[in-house]
Amino acid sequence: MQAFEPRDPYGAALGAVQRFAAAGRFLPGEPIVVTDLAAEVGLSATPVREALACLAGQGLIERRRGRGYFYPALDAAEIIDLFELQLAYLNAALTLYPRGLTPLRKAVVAVDPLAGVQALFDAVIAQSSNAALILAHQRVVDRLKAVLTAERGQDDSDGAMVRTMVSMIVEGRIPDLLGQLDAYHERRCARVPALMSEAR
Known part of the structure; x- marks a missing residue:
């Protein structure tokens, strides 16, 4: 019996690497061996190498000349930079709402407070309907995957922070929320x- 070969091996490889990264399959700083990964996903090395090159161009995978591909290990300064970028994206989504506050309110009241602050942030960005903003934010979230998982594990607020932020949005207190986000950002950078x- 012949093994199934996808019509788009590059797309299959790209999807597989993205799924692995999203699932936490790679550890920060871990080398990604093209031939091993290709064997694991049932593809030849070429589409896997092309997918890794594409993701390296997006900053989601690190390419070290002469050494291959690695899952990026973020240092403290890079994590803070990415947190600051996320804060800027949230500010944009919260202050540039051409469709009014109603879609924003609907999006945030649907968030389970126990899902954590990141779930709220994702909902705020998604409701903006700004494709460039959504894509840029997703790239930041992808880079921060391991850090956000650790952050979620340290969250013992029982959803109190999310409920507070949702209340501010529902009440239309966006300037207060922006101040709350700044304070949250300072606390998360300290952690x-x-x-x-x-x-x-």
Whole structure:
């Protein structure tokens, strides 16, 4: 019996690597061996190498000249930079709402407070309907995957922060929410060393 070969091996390889990264399959700093990964997903090395090159161009995989591909290990400064980028994206989504506050309110009240602050952030960005903003934010989230998982594990607020932020949006208190986000950002940046040790 002949093995199934996808019509688009590059697309299959790209999807597989993205799924692996989203599932936490790679550890920060871990080398990604093209031939091993290709065998694991049932493809030749060429489409896997092309997919890794594409993801390296997006900053989701690290390419080290002469050494191959690695899953990026973020240092504290890079994590803080990515947190700041996420904060900027949230500010944009919360202050540039051409469709009014109603879609924003609907999006955030659907978020389960126990899902954590990141679920709320994702909902705020998604409701913006700005494709470039949504894509840029998803890239930040993808880069921060291990850190966000560690952050979620340290969250013992029982959804209180999410409920507070949702209330502010429902009441139309966007300036207050922006201040709350700034304060949250400062606290999460202070926790970066602990998040880094947990994310390893």
